[in-house]
Amino acid sequence: MIIMSREIVLIGRSNVGKSTLFWELTGTKVRVGKRPGITKYPFKAKVGDIFYVDMPGYGFMLKASQADQEKTKDLIVQYFEQNAEEIIMAIQVIDAASFLDIADRWEGRGEVPFEIELWEFLVDMGLDVVLAANKMDRIAKVDVDGALDLICERLGMMPPWTQWTDKIAPMSAKRGQIQPLRSIIGKKLSGKKAGSDN
Numbered sequence: 019m020i021i022m023s024r025e026i027v028l029i030g031r032s033n034v035g036k037s038t039l040f041w042e043l044t045g046t047k048v049r050v051g052k053r054p055g056i057t058k059y060p061f062k063a064k065v066g067d068i069f070y071v072d073m074p075g076y077g078f079m080l081k082a083s084q085a086d087q088e089k090t091k092d093l094i095v096q097y098f099e100q101n102a103e104e105i106i107m108a109i110q111v112i113d114a115a116s117f118l119d120i121a122d123r124w125e126g127r128g129e130v131p132f133e134i135e136l137w138e139f140l141v142d143m144g145l146d147v148v149l150a151a152n153k154m155d156r157i158a159k160v161d162v163d164g165a166l167d168l169i170c171e172r173l174g175m176m177p178p179w180t181q182w183t184d185k186i187a188p189m190s191a192k193r194g195q196i197q198p199l200r201s202i203i204g205k206k207l208s209g210k211k212a213g214s215d216n
């Protein structure tokens with residue numbers, strides 16, 4: 019019998035806090051930076067029998083050429099295609115405080131925001147995708163539910179977001195406030211063993 023490794027992959031735009039979250043989840047330090055484009059290669063750490071994978075961020079990068087950005091996109095897509103069988107969950111991390119502005123800007127230019135394209139790509143692959151709505155500390159308390167409703171709607175889920183607490187985990191990785199995500203991961207790991215069908 020082949021025992022496959024099981025992976026939980028962190029993915030998202032540059033500078034949203036993937037590596038900060040990775041540290042919270044695994045206790046493994048990877049470089050965290052004020053500038054985007056800090057993580058260059060998929061980086062793995064094992065917790066129990068699960069590999070967590072920190073991916074490079076896509077999107078705006080200082081000093082990165084258009085070609086480099088395309089390379090990062092390709093790397094991400096390829097990673098998911100080549101490792102689809104091992105990946106039990108994809109955690110798409112966003113900066114909840116700037117997600118809507120960035121999406122509006124892209125749509126204003128007539129483009130599909132890449133964060134939305136990526137979400138749909140992962141869902142279409144049949145992966146279990148969870149949204150880590152990070153940097154919630156930067157959103158005023160009174161605006162939190164409204165912002166999460168809009169984000170959830172943008173990703174094709176019917177608001178209110180509170181219907182989707184198995185898919186959307188508000189958090190502040192920097193402050194170590196990631197309980198909703200821990201609970202989603204916990205449920206996933208207790209409900210499913212390696213090699214099961216879905």
Ligand SMILES: Nc1nc2c(ncn2[C@@H]2O[C@H](COP(=O)(O)OP(=O)(O)OP(=O)(O)O)[C@@H](O)[C@H]2O)c(=O)[nH]1
Binds near residue numbers: 033
């Ligand atoms: N305010 C706030 N800042 C955060 C939070 N999480 C991470 N950051 C900050 O965001 C910046 C980027 O964090 P990283 O973890 O390096 O982001 P990344 O997504 O791994 O970036 P790349 O590797 O470039 O793709 C750092 O300055 C972090 O301290 C958060 O919850 N709130």
Ligand SMILES: [Mg+2]
Binds near residue numbers: 038072
């Ligand atoms: Mg990183």
